[in-house]
Amino acid sequence: MCVADLTSDKRKFEEFEQDGYIILRDFWQSSELGELQGQLDELGKLVVGDGFTSKARNSYELTLESQSLLYDRLRYLPALALMSGSAAIRQMCRSLGLVHPSLMGCCNMRLDKPHDTKHLFDWHQDTVYLLGSVNAVTVWVPLQDVNLQCGTIQVIPGSHRRGLLPFKRISEKPIEPYIPFLQRDISLASTVTDTPVTINAKRGDLVVFKQMLLHRSTPNLGDQIRWSAQLRITDLADLEYRRQRFPTGDRTNIFYVDYPGHDSATRRAQELGEVSE
């Protein structure tokens, strides 16, 4: 396993702080990716059928029902848990300044089918949905090469430094302390007009970005499914995060959690019409 010590590579570390993301090339050197893909294929054969293979989309039928069943189980693949908890990921997070890296319950995997636009994520900051410490990161793991042809993510470099951006509710979900808010419930209040950077990465690379960084999905224009894993890591050493009892987005929501420039009690009162905006 090759784990760059980014704090000793000062330039890389500063680049991460400045841009809010970094691509670590050839990160996975052992069998982690192969193991994950092997378990994915095993699961696919069980749920979808014997013809399933994650590398050849035309060798099996994928009904909406089996796709949904498969998708819901992906996050529980034992190899994903192993990858999330690996010494390499922990050490990498420490190198990026997380003092006590801890997993959030929302590590998951995506399957992005060719020409499916329904499940793409528009511009967002993960913090709004996932919560976590102010320095929390998302580790995005492509299982194959990614680019504008087969789909990837785009980022707005440096956008994390603007803090939590104005957001609005787009669903009727009630504001209650134990109700998670998802992408279909909240969106950015304004249109993103900055010039994006497209992430071009190879299988084996790791894309790490701050949860405050603006990013979005791009469509899969190829003929194979784009498979990726997302590991979500928070820092338990953040005192403000501790004061709030380590909130995560699977158990509460942004209307009950404070960040610099975002006072949840004031925002809640506004949403509930208790004070004028």
Ligand SMILES: O=C(O)CCC(=O)C(=O)O
């Ligand atoms: O993989 C994608 O298309 C987007 C993933 C993403 O935005 C996220 O996991 O926060």
